[in-house]
Amino acid sequence: MATNRRFFVGNLSLKVTKEDLARHFSLDTTPYLRSSSWIELAVERPGASQGFGFINVPEHLAGHLLQLNGTKLYDKIIRVEPAKNSVGGRSGRINIPSMMPSSFAAPIPQLANYGYAGYQNQNYRGRWNNRRRPQFPSSVVKIPEEKMLLLIDVGVNLPNKVFARDIRNVIEQAQTVGIQQMILTGNTLSMSQSAVLQAKAHPGVLYASVGVHPHFTTKEWSEKSAAEIGELAKDSAVVAIGEVGLDFHRNYSDEKAQIEAFTQQVEIACEVQKPLLAHERASHQKFIEVLSQFSGRLPPIVIHCFTGSVSEMSAYVAMGFYIGICGFICKDVPGKALRDALKEGVLPLDRILLESDAPYMIPNAPEKELDEVGKSLLKRCLPGRNEPCTLPIVAHTVAKCLGVDAEEVARVSGENARHVFDMKSPVPPSQPSPPPVAKNTE
Ligand SMILES: [Zn+2]
Secondary structure, three states, X not given: OOOXXXXXXXOOOOOOOHHHHHHHOOOOOOHHHHHHOEEXXXXXXXXXXXXXXXXXXXXXXXXHHHHOOXXXXXXXXXEEEEEEEEEEOOOOOOOOOOEOHHHOOOOOOOOOOOOOOOOOOHHHHHHHHHOOOOOOOOOOOOOOXXXXXXXXXXXXXXXXXXXXXXXXXXXXXXXXXXXXXXXXXXXXXXXXXXXXXXXHHOOOOEEEEEOOOHHHHHHHOXXXXXXXXXXXXXXXXXXXXXXXXXXXXXXXOOHHHHHHHHHHHHHHHXXXXXXXXXXXEOOHHHHHHXXXXXXXXXXXXXXXXXXXXXXXXXXXXXXXXXXXXXXXXXXXXXXXXXXXXXXXXXXXHHHEEEOOOOOOOOOOOOHHHOOHHHHHHHHHOOOOOOOHHHHHHHHXXXXXXXXXXXXXXXXXXXXXXXXXXXXXXXXXXXXXOOOOOOOOOO
């Protein structure tokens, strides 16, 4: 069989179907095309696309496909470009149901479950669900160039359903204010798959972290999911294993199940030697105990979204761990201990990573602590939905506590992130990849 090429198709209408794409790209016209091409469409649920997908066609049709870049489908100018991993295969590492051409008329299989894999935090879900559909911000907030910090967000839950409708705009907003690269956290198997898919669609900008979060281990952790996370972990778009860990504060999963899933996922991280993006709440002792079983084999450890005590922080720093700081540090009362720890020098800058943890942990510092840029970024966020674009507020707060310039915090935390996660230097967002030279042999 001829080699296939894989193309990313973006800016699709949310009502687009695989049949529409097959028609638009004329892939349903001949038996040859029907048997040699296939389409993958990211969907929130059957009939509701996520606005992007992939098309696999025989190599000699690459030119034909690229000619349709910039054409209109349902009044949207669609984008067609070679996928990062553009040599197509029948099966990728991630398990994406492909629509084989013979089943063009069959019901559309669901891709990764973007929509309903969010946290089980009832308050959060309730607040979101009870609201009438929010008015998503459509324009992008710009900030003066001299105020821009170039940052890396090492933990953002973009596969969460609250971003399903406007993820493109959220990414664009983040890039516009200087967030150069983001690591998308998987918290369930389907969110991990989504994170990988998103990372592949935005190479060099988005990266994936895969794992099952302690909140979901009772429901999600099994031999099958362990094998799938283990397989995903090897993907080149995956730079970390996480969020994994222990949460004895909320105990949404029973402790035994949490410990078992965590232990097995540490084993995966050791095998693939990718850092652990760890969630630890009220479980410091047990957490250390689990890790100690792997001593000598552990990859770098990042304590994500640190909210613990000063003594726990010193213990982690002494063990060589990195600390992820999110909007928690900006919160007036709960964030005070963390700010004080930084002021006292417990956490050196070369161990700090910055993360938005969006849609959680909004950096809602008291008004008097915010500059005009910070205020405009917070104003951009929907009520209760943090966005990665607020990360500069976290950087400024860290800088204030350490008594250094925010630029210094941006530079060093960025270097830390690239070092820990083995990420390449970011490609400026304004530079699209050069147009591919495709042979059109038709
Ligand atoms: Zn977490």
